[in-house]
Amino acid sequence: MIHVRNISKTYHFPHTVHALVNVSTNVEPGEVVVVIGPSGSGKSTLIRCLNRLEIADEGHIFIDEIDVLDPKTNINKLRAEVGMVFQSFNLFPHKTALENITLAQQVVRKRSFKEARENAMALLHKVGIPDKANVYPDHLSGGQQQRIAIARALAMNPKVMLFDEPTSALDPEMIGGVLDVMKTLAREGMTMVVVTHEMGFAREVADRVMFMDEGKILEVGPPEHFFTNP
Numbered sequence: 001m002i003h004v005r006n007i008s009k010t011y012h013f014p015h016t017v018h019a020l021v022n023v024s025t026n027v028e029p030g031e032v033v034v035v036i037g038p039s040g041s042g043k044s045t046l047i048r049c050l051n052r053l054e055i056a057d058e059g060h061i062f063i064d065e066i067d068v069l070d071p072k073t074n075i076n077k078l079r080a081e082v083g084m085v086f087q088s089f090n091l092f093p094h095k096t097a098l099e100n101i102t103l104a105q106q107v108v109r110k111r112s113f114k115e116a117r118e119n120a121m122a123l124l125h126k127v128g129i130p131d132k133a134n135v136y137p138d139h140l141s142g143g144q145q146q147r148i149a150i151a152r153a154l155a156m157n158p159k160v161m162l163f164d165e166p167t168s169a170l171d172p173e174m175i176g177g178v179l180d181v182m183k184t185l186a187r188e189g190m191t192m193v194v195v196t197h198e199m200g201f202a203r204e205v206a207d208r209v210m211f212m213d214e215g216k217i218l219e220v221g222p223p224e225h226f227f228t229n230p
């Protein structure tokens, strides 16, 4: 589903940093890959390259049939197919939860309002907060906002979901609810790449764990390879 071949990314400002150095990997359909490694090791850069939030300097990236680095590839289509959830929720503050989920469906997927709304309601049920449809983001907890952000990405029917430290900005009591939604997605067969410090999630859900350091993937293997059982 995801093919990454020999990609590199160097930032030139404020310092020269080789954030990714000749990285190659594959993610199979339905696979959940958890990316771990020290701060600054290139985890975020790697997954941001997958939906062209960063542009790799060289190499090839294919998501299913999509050539990510081809300048002719439609960026809105790419970002619909490759859903992304960030540490910060980035919801539109002046739109309700439901509107946050319907908006892109109408614009990018050209769905009717009725269709987008039905789909959004189903997704609000899926992420466990159907009662929050008409609530604005600043009246929702961080965990609820993150679940809306996940629903918004899912509304595009993505082929792949990327998560960049999705629970790092949350109060501890909010983390479980977000991880539960992610576990459900994994069980349903979503292809996922997840940067997280939640080692319990990695042990329980990951098909493979990828350890990065200094812009390289140093080790990839099943979670048992990285974590001894408690």
Ligand code: ADP
Binding pocket: 011, 012, 013, 014, 015, 017, 018, 019, 037, 038, 039, 040, 041, 042, 043, 044, 045, 046
């Ligand atoms: P991680 O996600 O593992 O913490 P990042 O991919 O965020 O690592 O960063 C890798 C390296 O690239 C770090 O040294 C970081 O400071 C640098 N870096 C990341 N983003 C940028 C940017 N937009 N401009 C300059 N340097 C960056």
Ligand code: ADP
Binding pocket: 003, 004, 005, 026, 060, 061, 062, 063, 064, 065, 066
């Ligand atoms: P691997 O055997 O390592 O799993 P593949 O045989 O799947 O790799 O892919 C072989 C080559 O084809 C890779 O260099 C990859 O970048 C490229 N490739 C993968 N998917 C596509 C695609 N959908 N369209 C065009 N080229 C692709």
